[in-house]
Amino acid sequence: MHDATPPPSNIQEIVHRGVPxxxxxxxxxxxxxxxxxxxxLPWREDLLRPGGTVSGPALMGLADVAMWAALLGVTGGRDESLTTSLAIHFLRRLAPGPVLAEARILKRGRITYGEVLIRSEGSAELAAHVTTSWAAVGPRPSR
Incomplete structure (x- = not known):
């Protein structure tokens, strides 16, 4: 049994420590x-690619963090799962401005599957669709 869901600010602290x-x-x-x-993801000029759109690596990083946040939300803030796959389909360019990633766990177990929908803040149009899987990791054995 896991503890109650930590508030988003606590999960953000865990994410920032775990993924600087x-x-x-x-x-x-x-x-x-x-x-x-x-x-x-706030709008940042240093995350742009030629043509003025948000770079693929930035969107992939945002998607990966969003899925980890979803896992942290169901594990009481204690999750050491590792990404085993991440596939992204770019559907359209993002308008200048902040980007939102909405993650959801589709199946949880030893391997957890999820999806992430990425869009410009304030837009209903999807910019990218991500599928991802994560492997549960137990505590490291002591030496």
């Missing part, structure tokens, strides 16, 4: 509970 790049990019955890999470 998420802190450097300013990723915010807006919601994380019930097997879902919403994360926000």
């Amino acid at each position: 790049l998420a802190a450097a990019w300013g990723i915010e955890v807006l919601q994380a509970a019930g097997g879902t999470a919403t994360c926000r």
